[in-house]
Amino acid sequence: MKHVEHYKKGYFMPPVVDMSWTQREYPEKAPVWCSVDLRDGNQALIIPMNLEEKIEFYKVLVAMGFKEIEVGFPAASETEFEFLRYLVDHDLIPDDVTVQVLTQAREHIIRRTFEALKGVKNAIVHVYNSTSFAQRQQVFHKSKDEIKAIAVEGAVLLKRLTEEAGADYRFEYSPESFTGTEPEYALDVCNAVLDVWQPTADRKAIINLPSTVQMSMPHVFASQIAYISQHLKYRDNVVLSVHPHNDRGTGVADAEMAILAGADRVEGTLFGNGERTGNADIVTIGMNMYALGVDPGLDFSHMTDLVDTYERVTRMEVHPRQPYAGKLVFAAFSGSHQDAIAKGMHFRAEQHQPYWNCPYLYIDPHDIGRTYDADVIRINSQSGKGGIGFIMEQHYGIAMPKKMREDFSYFVKEVSDHAHQELKPQEIFDVFKKQYLNRESPLKVEDFSLQKAENRWIGTVLIRANGEEVVLEGEGNGQLNAVSNAICKAYGIEFENLVYSEHDLDGDADSRGIAYFGLTDREGRTTWGAGIDTDTMTASIRAFVTAVNRMEGMERRVHFRHFASGPNEVAAFKAAASQH
Numbered sequence: 001m002k003h004v005e006h007y008k009k010g011y012f013m014p015p016v017v018d019m020s021w022t023q024r025e026y027p028e029k030a031p032v033w034c035s036v037d038l039r040d041g042n043q044a045l046i047i048p049m050n051l052e053e054k055i056e057f058y059k060v061l062v063a064m065g066f067k068e069i070e071v072g073f074p075a076a077s078e079t080e081f082e083f084l085r086y087l088v089d090h091d092l093i094p095d096d097v098t099v100q101v102l103t104q105a106r107e108h109i110i111r112r113t114f115e116a117l118k119g120v121k122n123a124i125v126h127v128y129n130s131t132s133f134a135q136r137q138q139v140f141h142k143s144k145d146e147i148k149a150i151a152v153e154g155a156v157l158l159k160r161l162t163e164e165a166g167a168d169y170r171f172e173y174s175p176e177s178f179t180g181t182e183p184e185y186a187l188d189v190c191n192a193v194l195d196v197w198q199p200t201a202d203r204k205a206i207i208n209l210p211s212t213v214q215m216s217m218p219h220v221f222a223s224q225i226a227y228i229s230q231h232l233k234y235r236d237n238v239v240l241s242v243h244p245h246n247d248r249g250t251g252v253a254d255a256e257m258a259i260l261a262g263a264d265r266v267e268g269t270l271f272g273n274g275e276r277t278g279n280a281d282i283v284t285i286g287m288n289m290y291a292l293g294v295d296p297g298l299d300f301s302h303m304t305d306l307v308d309t310y311e312r313v314t315r316m317e318v319h320p321r322q323p324y325a326g327k328l329v330f331a332a333f334s335g336s337h338q339d340a341i342a343k344g345m346h347f348r349a350e351q352h353q354p355y356w357n358c359p360y361l362y363i364d365p366h367d368i369g370r371t372y373d374a375d376v377i378r379i380n381s382q383s384g385k386g387g388i389g390f391i392m393e394q395h396y397g398i399a400m401p402k403k404m405r406e407d408f409s410y411f412v413k414e415v416s417d418h419a420h421q422e423l424k425p426q427e428i429f430d431v432f433k434k435q436y437l438n439r440e441s442p443l444k445v446e447d448f449s450l451q452k453a454e455n456r457w458i459g460t461v462l463i464r465a466n467g468e469e470v471v472l473e474g475e476g477n478g479q480l481n482a483v484s485n486a487i488c489k490a491y492g493i494e495f496e497n498l499v500y501s502e503h504d505l506d507g508d509a510d511s512r513g514i515a516y517f518g519l520t521d522r523e524g525r526t527t528w529g530a531g532i533d534t535d536t537m538t539a540s541i542r543a544f545v546t547a548v549n550r551m552e553g554m555e556r557r558v559h560f561r562h563f564a565s566g567p568n569e570v571a572a573f574k575a576a577a578s579q580h
Contacts, residue, residue, distance in 0.1 A: 010134065011215040014183040014227035021226055021261045022219075030289055030297045032239065032265040033282060034068040035061050038083075039102055041273040042072070045314055053313040054083050055092070060309055062097060065298045068124065070100040070267070074116035075109045081116050088119045100124040100172070105154025114161045123169045124206065125162070127154045131189055132177030132212075148189045151175070155196040171197050172206035174243065179211040183227050191233045199237040207232065208267065210243035211254060218250050222257035229262030241265035244280040246272055251280040256288065270310055271318050271325060287324040291363045300324070303368040330365045331378040333422075338377050338387025345390075379428055381417035385409040388428065395425040397505050398432070401516055404499075404528045411435050436530040439546040442466070442558040443487070448541060450479045459483040463490075465558050480540050491557055493548060495519040497526075502536060510534065515543040519551065527551045 038058060042048050049057065054072075061069050071087065072080035084101065087093050099120060103113040105127050117123050129150045136142055155173065162169045173193045175186045190207050199205035209228060211221060221244070229240050242263045244254035255266050272281035283306075286296035300306070307318045307325050320328040332338045340359035348358060356364050365376060377387045377394075389405040392398040400408060411431050416423050423431075446462040446469060453475075459482030461472045474486025480500075487493065499518035504511050513536040520526040527550045531542025548554060 009215065010180050011220060011224075012133075012180075012182045013220065014224050017223060017227045017230055019223070019226070021222075024260050026292045027259050027289065027294060030286070030294060031259050031263060032068060032241075033066055033286070033296075033298060034070060034100060034241070034265060034267045035066045035269065035282065036070040036243070036267050036279065037061065037269045037273065039070045039072045039080075040267075040275070040279055041269040041314070044273060044275040044278070045316070047315060048079070049313055051079060051083055051086065054079075055086065056309065057313050058087070058092070060306065062094065063299070064306075067096060068098050068100055068265075070102060070126070073102045075103060075112035081112075084116045084120075093120065093122070095121065098122040098124055098170070100126055102126045102128070105129040105150050107157060110154065110157050110161065114165065117167070117169070118165075120167075120169075123167070124172050125158050125169050126172040126174065126206075126208070127151075127158055128174035128176045128208075129154065130177050130212075131175040131186055132180035133182065134180050135177055144185055144188075148192055151189050152192050152196060155193045159197060168203070170203060170206065172208055172241070174208040174210050176210060177212040178209045179213060179215045179221065179224070183224050187228055187231055190228065194233050194238065199234050201237055204237050204239050205234070206239045206241050206265065208241035208243055208265075209263075210267075211245050211251075212243075214245055214247040214250065214254065217248075218253040218257045221254045222261040225258045225263055226261035239264045241267060242280075243267040245274065246277040246279060246281075249277065251278065252284050252288070255280040255285050270306070271316075271322060273314060273316055281323075283325055284323045287363070287368075290367075300368050303370065305369070324363070324368060328378075330361065330370055330376045332360060332376060332387065333378050333380050333382045334384070336384060338384055338390065340386070341376060342386045342390040378422055379412060379416065380422045381413045383409070383413060383416075388412050391425050391428055392432065396429055397507070398514060398530075399503060400530075401499055401501050401518065403526065404436075404516055404518060407526070407528050408432065408435070432530075436528055436546060436550075438531055438542050439529065439549045441549060442555050443491075443545055443549055445541055445545050448483055450482060450537075457482040459486050461486050463487070479537060480544070483541050484544050487545070487548060491548075491554075493551070493557075495521050496524075499526075500540075502540060505532065513539045515540040517543045517547040519544075519547045521551065525552065 038054055058069065071084050074081045074084050093099055101113050101117065101123065103110050103125065113125065129147065131147055136147055140147065151173065158171055173190065175181055175189050178186055194205060197205045209225060225242060232238055240263050242255060242258040244251045251272060255268065266280060266285065268280035268282040270283050272278040283300065286298050287300060289296045303325050311317055318325050320326045323329060332341055337360045341361060344358040365371065377390045379388055379391060385405040388409045389400060392400065412423065412428055415431055442465060444464040446464050448459060448461045451458045456475050456477060457479050458475045461483055463470050463472055472486040472490045474482055474489055476482040476485045497520040502513055502515040505514045506512055512532050512534050514530060514532045517529045518526050527547050529543045529546030529550060531539040531546060533539040533542060
């Protein structure tokens with residue numbers, strides 16, 4: 001970076017203009033969109049699209065709602081010529097769609113273009129020539145008047161050939177490399193072209209101002225657009241268009257600011273494909289409007305399908321972090337982000353919010369065909385309890401207590417960390433089952449019975465421990481309390497605090513219940529367990545026993561506290577249980 005002195009601005013500031021447009025927050029309506037994917041995007045591909053691929057892409061653009069589609073440069077290659085003829089011959093141009101063809105301001109190229117247009121009902125013939133200071137000086141070696149004459153001659157020929165064909169084509173003119181052209185001179189050339197065409201209200205002309213190479217910050221480009229808009233002849237009968245490229249990475253910003261400054265129309269490509277760093281990204285610009293409550297007039301509701309088609313026919317890739325369209329743009333791996341999103345979604349469900357306002361989610365992913373469970377909350381070693389809990393609740397209906405979610409998150413993150421990969425919902429559930437669900441060692445509850453005695457419950461439990469069955473008995477002020485007391489008394493289990501919760505799991509008549517237990521010992525260590533069964537009491541006992549089995553030192557405790565019940569005692573319990 002030693003030669004910064006080699007660079008100086010190659011653009012020209014416009015004269016003083018009315019800058020009141022800068023006070024507008026956002027456009028009140030969408031611009032006219034013109035897709036140039038089939039020309040500007042196509043010529044940027046290493047392997048240009050073949051006829052079949054161009055037809056498929058064209059049909060996608062029509063289905064999205066584009067009303068103006070540049071179908072190519074028919075005089076440039078046989079494929080381009082054949083493509084337009086195919087659309088005409090197979091009646092693939094709807095009455096409300098206008099196809100646009102590009103041509104240099106050179107007579108033989110213009111005439112070849114008109115040959116391709118035979119039979120087209122609605123067409124825009126787009127003629128251009130370069131007007132920039134650098135090209136006049138270094139490439140063409142022509143004066144301003146000579147360059148303007150080229151534009152005027154092209155405009156005259158377009159008008160004459162259209163009249164000869166008995167057609168009603170619309171015209172578009174671009175002073176190519178507008179951003180490197182003196183604004184006053186660009187205005188002079190454009191007005192000279194308009195004087196030839198004499199646009200009317202029912203046959204408007206298009207003046208297109210391309211940032212063929214970006215040279216300035218977006219506010220400068222927008223000021224140039226404002227200057228042209230405010231001084232253009234026939235302004236009410238002119239559609240002022242922009243065609244931003246992306247050399248400085250500000251194609252979207254240029255387009256948005258240009259619309260505020262007076263542009264009526266935007267030429268661009270899906271996902272910004274184009275030569276060098278590409279064009280203005282129409283998906284991003286349109287979705288930015290959508291997120292501000294402005295209807296873009298284009299359908300982005302099947303974004304995944306759109307990306308798949310685009311990648312297949314262009315052999316380009318949409319970056320995983322591409323705004324709105326990338327596979328990971330809604331994905332939250334960060335624990336704090338996941339927790340905020342999960343809470344935001346619960347809040348929306350509870351409060352029935354009329355407007356979208358969810359932490360870390362600029363738009364509702366559902367609006368473009370994405371889902372929360374597959375696209376938003378994604379789990380890896382960076383994830384937290386909120387996101388992990390959200391996945392368990394969304395996929396499996398498991399709503400763990402808050403502290404249990406935190407405990408569970410460490411196991412999940414450890415698995416992801418060692419595997420160096422994202423975990424899918426089933427893998428997360430497998431971790432839950434392994435750690436918490438119905439653990440049956442060293443103690444397994446084979447069966448239990450409960451009896452009411454005055455204000456107390458008596459619980460009798462058939463336990464398998466050390467490979468043998470033993471009958472334990474306890475009492476308490478509730479059924480679950482009686483069973484837990486029987487086990488705790490037998491094995492000397494003490495805990496300072498108990499967390500218990502349960503809920504329905506399936507939401508139907510035959511639903512299972514799930515119960516959670518958290519046992520905190522005298523050293524402050526909390527151990528969690530869960531149990532699932534169609535019988536709530538059975539699920540609760542299983543959850544309690546799982547928590548007990550997971551307590552530190554439980555294997556040793558069971559080994560040394562061995563209770564052997566006589567066979568008659570076990571047989572008696574089983575007989576009573578079978579009769580019950």
